[in-house]
Amino acid sequence: MLAATVRVTRDLDLAEECTQEAYAEALRNWPVHGIPARPGAWLTTVARNRATDVLRRESALRRVLPLLVLDEPVAGPAHDDRLRLIFTCCHPALSPDARVALTLRLLCGLSTAEVARAFLVPETTMAARITRAKKKIAAARIPYRVPGPGELGERLGAVLAVVHLVFTTGHSAPTGAALRRHDLVEAGLDLARMLHRLLPAEPEVAGLLALLLLTDARRDTRTTADGRLLLLADQDRSRWDRGQIAEGTALLTESLSGGPPTRYAVQAAIAAVYTEAPTWDDTDWTEITGLYEVLLRLWPSPVVALNRAVAIGLRDGPQAGLDALAPLLDEPALATYGYLSAARADFLRRLGRRAEAVTAYTEALALTGNEVERAFLAGRLAELG
Amino acid sequence: MAKYLILIYGDEKEWAAATPEERKQKEAAHLAFMAAAGSRVVGGEELMPPDTATTVRRGDADRPAVTDGPFLETKEVLGGFYVLEAADLDEVIALAATLPEVAAAHSGVEIRPLVDHS
Numbered sequence: 001m002l003a004a005t006v007r008v009t010r011d012l013d014l015a016e017e018c019t020q021e022a023y024a025e026a027l028r029n030w031p032v033h034g035i036p037a038r039p040g041a042w043l044t045t046v047a048r049n050r051a052t053d054v055l056r057r058e059s060a061l062r063r064v065l066p067l068l069v070l071d072e073p074v075a076g077p078a079h080d081d082r083l084r085l086i087f088t089c090c091h092p093a094l095s096p097d098a099r100v101a102l103t104l105r106l107l108c109g110l111s112t113a114e115v116a117r118a119f120l121v122p123e124t125t126m127a128a129r130i131t132r133a134k135k136k137i138a139a140a141r142i143p144y145r146v147p148g149p150g151e152l153g154e155r156l157g158a159v160l161a162v163v164h165l166v167f168t169t170g171h172s173a174p175t176g177a178a179l180r181r182h183d184l185v186e187a188g189l190d191l192a193r194m195l196h197r198l199l200p201a202e203p204e205v206a207g208l209l210a211l212l213l214l215t216d217a218r219r220d221t222r223t224t225a226d227g228r229l230l231l232l233a234d235q236d237r238s239r240w241d242r243g244q245i246a247e248g249t250a251l252l253t254e255s256l257s258g259g260p261p262t263r264y265a266v267q268a269a270i271a272a273v274y275t276e277a278p279t280w281d282d283t284d285w286t287e288i289t290g291l292y293e294v295l296l297r298l299w300p301s302p303v304v305a306l307n308r309a310v311a312i313g314l315r316d317g318p319q320a321g322l323d324a325l326a327p328l329l330d331e332p333a334l335a336t337y338g339y340l341s342a343a344r345a346d347f348l349r350r351l352g353r354r355a356e357a358v359t360a361y362t363e364a365l366a367l368t369g370n371e372v373e374r375a376f377l378a379g380r381l382a383e384l385g
Numbered sequence: 386m387a388k389y390l391i392l393i394y395g396d397e398k399e400w401a402a403a404t405p406e407e408r409k410q411k412e413a414a415h416l417a418f419m420a421a422a423g424s425r426v427v428g429g430e431e432l433m434p435p436d437t438a439t440t441v442r443r444g445d446a447d448r449p450a451v452t453d454g455p456f457l458e459t460k461e462v463l464g465g466f467y468v469l470e471a472a473d474l475d476e477v478i479a480l481a482a483t484l485p486e487v488a489a490a491h492s493g494v495e496i497r498p499l500v501d502h503s
Contacts, residue, residue: 093474140498141387143473151475 003081022047098133108187175369203258207265213248214271229376233280285315338367395492414485429467
């Protein structure tokens with residue numbers, strides 16, 4: 001509805017305002033005249049009519065204001081509007097922070113306060129960030145359209161990165177009392193589904209959706225009933241969402257048959273190997289290590305190198321894992337990354353190097369803001385005495 | 386349509402060190418850019434090096450202070466500019482991406498929308 005109204009207004013603020021007014025009008029009108037046969041269409045029509053009125057009244061003023069989009073006749077179905085809106089929100093000329101904020105605000109309908117809470121900044125900061133981004137869209141004329149084939153690859157990358165970030169921020173919340181933030185996980189899944197519906201032939205999109213589904217399939221087993229963290233090794237595999245795993249695996253196959261493997265498809269493949277194993281001990285560590293090596297080539301990042309080192313440790317034993325982690329200790333990007341200390345701590349504990357393990361667990365504890373993860377690390381520390 | 390300024394920045398030393406052959410290649414690339422942009426180019430010039438720049442700003446006792454050099458002392462200096470008229474930012478990005486300064490490691494371009502005072 002918002003996206004359809006943007007098409008008329010070419011102004012995000014005005015479109016939001018008109019959409020809200022349409023809801024208010026429905027509250028007044030429907031109790032008197034009854035709910036219309038197609039409530040969504042009714043709301044969209046009211047919002048667009050309202051926008052047209054405002055624009056007509058302001059047209060003299062608006063001629064000198066920068067427009068949001070090109071003047072092009074559009075009569076596509078509503079899903080095209082959502083696709084245009086997400087490419088506008090994730091335009092590379094906007095800062096990465098602003099891309100995420102705009103997407104959550106305009107496509108997922110989160111309030112500015114909720115977006116601020118998700119990314120741990122004060123609401124005023126987030127409001128200013130969103131306002132600045134909207135101003136830039138208008139002033140620089142960032143177009144409201146899906147990029148052509150020539151630029152789609154690069155532009156789609158920014159969109160997928162935002163969707164992935166929204167999901168991962170929800171999957172393991174950086175701070176807070178709960179391990180998982182339901183609203184962000186759902187927003188990430190919805191966006192990935194929408195993109196796949198709109199761009200069914202893009203292997204990278206299918207790969208991302210597969211990754212999110214296969215990761216989220218484990219959601220109910222990641223903590224105990226009383227909220228304690230359960231590692232993959234200790235999870236009740238019978239409670240994994242088999243429907244979601246089947247859907248994710250099918251999408252992964254689709255993605256891999258569509259061309260060379262993408263970063264998300266390789267990550268999805270790793271998740272699939274985990275879900276295929278009947279028990280933790282039956283996990284194919286050789287396959288997982290190999291996939292991390294492929295991933296490291298596609299996406300050279302210290303975090304991927306860390307995961308690869310952990311996989312080596314699970315394949316070849318804790319000493320091999322510790323050796324593989326050693327070169328990463330000087331990596332500045334990982335200096336405040338709690339999972340590096342946590343991985344070291346676990347290998348040291350299994351080697352019986354108690355004092356060193358205590359130091360590493362203490363370090364990991366200091367670097368983690370999530371209460372569930374903190375409780376888990378504190379428990380391990382207590383066991384070491 | 387809207388107007389945009391493309392500012393071409395680069396390392397002055399690298400520019401000065403270019404061989405005649407490299408300069409010729411760069412000029413040819415700019416001619417190709419202008420041919421591709423066509424009537425969308427409304428203006429543009431190459432600037433003299435920054436050591437020819439003069440800066441005027443407020444000095445003591447409300448008298449303007451005149452100093453040598455560009456307004457900002459940075460390694461990367463403004464070397465030239467184009468003014469383009471285009472429908473939207475993507476159109477300008479696509480054109481700007483073909484400039485030879487975008488391909489070089491020591492330079493790049495900045496796109497700024499111009500304020501419409503009409």
